[in-house]
Amino acid sequence: MNIETRKIQQTGGSTYIVSLPKKWAEGAGIKTGSQVTLLPRSDGSLTIAPMDSETPAQKKNVIDVSGHTGDELIRTLIAAYLSGSDLIELRANRIQAEQKKTIRNVCYKLIGPEIIEETAKTVLIQDLLNPNEVSIKKSVRRIFLISNSMLKDAIQALKTQDDDLAIDVVERDDEVDRLFLLISKQFRSVLRGKRVPDASETTIDEYHDLRLAASSLERIADHAAKIAAIVPTLEIQIPAETMDLIEASTEASSKMVEDAIEALYTQNTGLANMVISRADDTKVKINALDASLLTLESPESIVALGTVADSLDRIGDYGSNIAELAINLSMALIQNK
Numbered sequence: 443m444n445i446e447t448r449k450i451q452q453t454g455g456s457t458y459i460v461s462l463p464k465k466w467a468e469g470a471g472i473k474t475g476s477q478v479t480l481l482p483r484s485d486g487s488l489t490i491a492p493m494d495s496e497t498p499a500q501k502k503n504v505i506d507v508s509g510h511t512g513d514e515l516i517r518t519l520i521a522a523y524l525s526g527s528d529l530i531e532l533r534a535n536r537i538q539a540e541q542k543k544t545i546r547n548v549c550y551k552l553i554g555p556e557i558i559e560e561t562a563k564t565v566l567i568q569d570l571l572n573p574n575e576v577s578i579k580k581s582v583r584r585i586f587l588i589s590n591s592m593l594k595d596a597i598q599a600l601k602t603q604d605d606d607l608a609i610d611v612v613e614r615d616d617e618v619d620r621l622f623l624l625i626s627k628q629f630r631s632v633l634r635g636k637r638v639p640d641a642s643e644t645t646i647d648e649y650h651d652l653r654l655a656a657s658s659l660e661r662i663a664d665h666a667a668k669i670a671a672i673v674p675t676l677e678i679q680i681p682a683e684t685m686d687l688i689e690a691s692t693e694a695s696s697k698m699v700e701d702a703i704e705a706l707y708t709q710n711t712g713l714a715n716m717v718i719s720r721a722d723d724t725k726v727k728i729n730a731l732d733a734s735l736l737t738l739e740s741p742e743s744i745v746a747l748g749t750v751a752d753s754l755d756r757i758g759d760y761g762s763n764i765a766e767l768a769i770n771l772s773m774a775l776i777q778n779k
Contacts, residue, residue: 462490500528508534511541519548523555523569524627526634530555530567537565551616553624571624578628578644579707582652585621585659586703588614590696592666593757597692599673600750601685611670618663622656629653647774651767655706658760662699665753672746684738684747687731691754694724698761705768714772717765724758 448460462472470492472478481489503522510518522530532545545565549555554571592611599608632649680688698717705714731751738744 501526502529502531503527504531504533506534507532507537507541511538512544515541515544516548519545520552520623523552523623524630526627526631528569530569532565532567534563536562551620553620576624576628578625578649578652581621581625581628582656582659583703583707585618585625585656585663586699588618588621589659589663589666590700592618592663593669593692593696596666596670596673597689599670600676600680600688603673603676603679605674608670608673612667615663615667618660622660625653625656645774647771651706651771651774655703655764655767658763659699659703662757662760665757669750669753672749675746676743678738678740678743680743680747681738684731684734687727687734688747688750688754691724691727691731691751694720694727695754695758695761698724698758699764702761702764702768705765706771709768709772711769711772714765714768718762721758721762725755728755728758 446463451459453459467473472492477493479491479493481491503525505518505522507515507518519530519532534541542560542565545567546557549557549567553576554569555567556570557565558568559566592614595607596611598604599611629649632646698720701713702717704710705717728751731754732748735744735747735751738747
């Protein structure tokens with residue numbers, strides 16, 4: 443796309459006017475009397491978009507799923523979802539029962555898509571979500587709250603050997619995945635120049651760093667689920683001394699993540715630097731935990747709890763990553779002022 447320039451003119455002594463590129467206007471269906479929306483952005487730019495008097499045409503993606511099964515079909519459906527399609531039509535000479543089961547499961551794990559029509563040869567999926575109702579800032583905050591509670595409950599399940607609580611933690615990971623994919627979809631929309639929630643006060647830098655933070659939080663939820671999955675496999679009661687070290691390591695890592703998120707939302711570089719400086723202390727706690735595991739008599743328990751220690755170590759690392767995003771974002775926002 444070639445960048446065009448226009449000269450600003452003044453009319454009536456107080457109104458500035460600028461002409462629109464003819465080719466763009468014709469492609470957008472703009473003619474004399476048409477209305478457009480003007481969206482000021484926090485970085486000083488102004489987005490101009492046609493304002494449709496009628497319901498805009500829905501974007502439809504037609505996909506041949508012949509021979510697509512299992513993970514391949516799942517990846518295809520998620521890719522179509524992330525592309526921002528309003529309608530996804532799946533076709534084949536015959537869509538097998540196992541394929542339809544996979545399609546239903548994927549729709550259940552995504553926010554918005556619903557099956558609205560189904561035949562032997564086609565499945566039509568419509569995205570019913572109104573993107574203007576969902577804020578990326580609220581979605582990332584929601585992921586943090588869920589992943590944080592998952593970690594705390596996973597450690598509690600480990601301590602009390604509560605299999606039911608452990609299962610609940612694992613199942614909550616689906617909600618995190620749903621939110622993360624929604625955020626990824628929104629970010630792609632931003633890159634395509636579409637209007638999204640918070641567009642007037644959220645810069646592209648913020649969208650970018652919030653998307654990266656969401657990725658770290660999604661991985662934290664995965665590690666919480668990983669810890670919870672270990673609970674049913676333990677054959678011994680964890681010694682009190684070892685459990686104390688696990689809880690101390692968890693507190694250190696989760697506090698890093700909590701403060702990093704706060705720093706990201708408030709652009710508090712001082713707090714972000716404090717998070718990063720605490721990384722070494724957290725590592726000390728993890729190393730003490732690793733050393734204590736070697737005193738256990740069961741090799742299987744050493745391996746299982748070693749996985750717990752590794753997950754807690756990685757969670758602390760993700761906290762540092764988010765803190766670095768907070769520092770980077772703070773600098774970017776200063777430059778945009």
